Amino acid sequence: PEKLGRGSAIPRDVTAWEARGEVYLGLTRFAALNVQRQEAGLESLANPRNATAGTLKTIDSNEVARRGLSVFLYQLFPLDADDQPGDDVFSDHRGELAALAELGLPVNPFLEVADSADGIIRHLEKLQQLRDGLDYQIDGAVIKVDSRRGQQALASTAKAPRWGLAFKYAAEEAETCLREITLQVGRTGVITPVAELDPVLLAGSTVSRATLHNWEEMERKDIRRGDRVVVVKGGDIIPKVLRVITAARTGDETRIPRPRQCPVCHERTSQQEGEVAVRCVNPLCPAVLSGRLRLFASRDACDIDGLGGRSIDMFVAEELVAGPADLFRLPRATLAALPGWGEKSADRLLAGLARVPDRPWEARIFALGIPQVGVNTARTLATHHASVASMVATTAEDLADLPDIGPVVGAAIEAFFASDGGQHLVAQLSKVGFFQEREEQPPPPAREGEGWFAGRTFVLTGTLEGMTRSDAKRAIEKRGGKVSGSVSRRTHVVVAGARAGGKLDKARKLGLEIADEEAFAARLAEEG
Structure with missing residues (x-):
């Protein structure tokens, strides 16, 4: 300085x-x-x-x-x-x-x-x-x-x-020829049509594929194999077909019908009334299985160290796994003998799998891949259900009353646990210790006015002798409060430890509530 x-x-x-x-x-x-x-x-x-x-x-x-x-x-x-x-x-x-x-x-x-x-x-x-x-x-x-x-x-x-x-800015456009329409199968079985294009330079990179979303979208735009099309990048990242240049048609273009068979496992497809998605309903379809395992191993779910997409595809192709539970049954020797693996890679994966039962309850719910259930809905379920048995037994009507769920999501959750695939998944994961008899639930979100912490913004300053700053932050958030890094008029309470400096001075100037460590600890004990 x-x-x-x-x-x-x-x-x-x-x-x-x-x-x-x-x-x-x-x-x-x-x-x-x-x-x-x-x-x-x-x-x-x-x-x-x-x-x-x-x-x-x-x-x-x-x-x-x-x-x-x-x-x-x-x-x-x-x-x-x-x-x-x-x-x-x-x-x-x-x-x-x-x-x-x-x-x-x-x-x-x-x-x-x-x-x-x-x-x-x-x-x-x-x-x-x-x-x-x-x-x-x-x-x-x-x-x-x-x-x-x-x-x-x-x-x-x-x-x-x-x-x-x-x-x-308006997305950059480019014209090219749609040579073929291929089909991709996702983890939920949804079959998505994909446009295979003559390569064209668009927004700084060469584009040769673009999503067509679903068959209703294709029919609405009247997209056919062989069409001249205009493509853009959504957010300058994801290529998509914007429109067809119908004036360029020669008569040789052909429509692609909705698939009656899955392009991967060749089982019959299904389309539920009211849905635009065409699905493969075979839970053992390799494409569906790979997608489910990717979700299961992802950071927001089980966060399995040492298990990437290529490894998952290899496990499925080699028929080493038929579901998430099979991951926990993989022998060390089998893993070590895989191409490009070895003992070190095998041990890393096994160590990652051993940590899965300790993942937060809401993360393991999300890992199940329940239709319509994202990270936030999984947390809601974890807050209101202390075991998988409780979730399995609940009804769509009961679920619909929970925050952020409603009748549509509630029906999807009930249908998942009532299905053969859902019941098989729960049974197999139970055998490998994925669930606990009573799970540690996240705290329910507190409503403003419920206690000293709920709905209020806290700033921590100085050194706390009885706990780390991270522990104090978690304790505040557990009780419905929010922790900020700076003092302003929107701050409700400044918790001042030893050797507090500028933040404490500013809090005094603004007339904010100040709690020393002793008062803060007393409030924590009071609210449990």
Whole structure:
């Protein structure tokens, strides 16, 4: 700090910072990587966005470094003595970006300021003109309120700030020929038609496939094999057929009928009344089984270390598994003998499987793959049912009364547990110890007004002697409260431990409720 000039945008009394931003893969680097991969006989990377996401998930730090990712930083937080984000020290977003740049960190050079809607539109038009010359892909711009005071007044929803707005440009279009329509089968058995296209350059990458969604959508657009079509990328990422160029038809184009047989297992398909989806109803269909196992092993479900998509496909192809329960029965010697595996890989998977019964109850419910049940609905079920037996015995009417469920989802849950496939899955998982007689349930969401914690925002500052900061945060959230990193007028309580600093001073200036560690511990004990 003592080396900063008088005009510095960086406060002198802060010595540690946390910067946040967005990682990307530049187009030049993306092209060079694909050249390297082709020379090495490897499959080309699909697009920069997917390549970036995959790189960040890579465990090998050397491989991550070789990919050559870039970053633009947008936020800068001072850190307190516990390395937690402290009070905001900037009066506006421009000052924050200036501080990032002064620290030598990469900041996006396109920063414009406007005081009217016309000014915003002019800047958006300017960026659109620059778009094709950028070395990275964009699909729009973010419009932000500059003033911190304005940002605080607008606050945020549960998902995003109200003071920021994403503007999206119209998607780039390209014309090509639809050569074939192939069929994909998902984990729920839904059969999706996919357009196989003559390769065409679109939004920075070559597109050769596009989703057609379902047969009703195909019939509505009158999409046929051999058509000239216009394709776009949804959000500049997912290719889809926008429309057919009917004037280019020759008469040789052919319609594709709805499949009567699954393209993978050749069992008869089914389409329920009121649904657009055509399904394979064979639970042992290899495509369905692979999809179910992918969900079962995913991060929000069982989070099984050492079990990726390629391994799952190999297990299914080699007929080593016919369902999730079979994963727990795989012998070490069999795993170690698989191509590309060995003892180390086998031990890693077995260790990951051994941790599954300790996964949260709601995660294991989500892993069952119940139709219509996502992460949030699984948590609702876990909150109201302490065992799988309880869930199996419940009715659609009872389920419909639960938050976020309703009659449609309730009927789907009841039908799943009443089906042969659902009953078989529960029985097999029970045999391998997947369920407990009584599960540890997540706490029900507290309603505002229920106790001292419920519906209130807390800030932790200083050092707590009797618990870690993470333990205190979990205790507050368990009782229906929310923990924030900075003090504002929207803060309800500041919990001040030993050596509390600037946050405590600010709380006093704002007249907020302050609790020392002893009072905080007493409140925790009072509410259990």
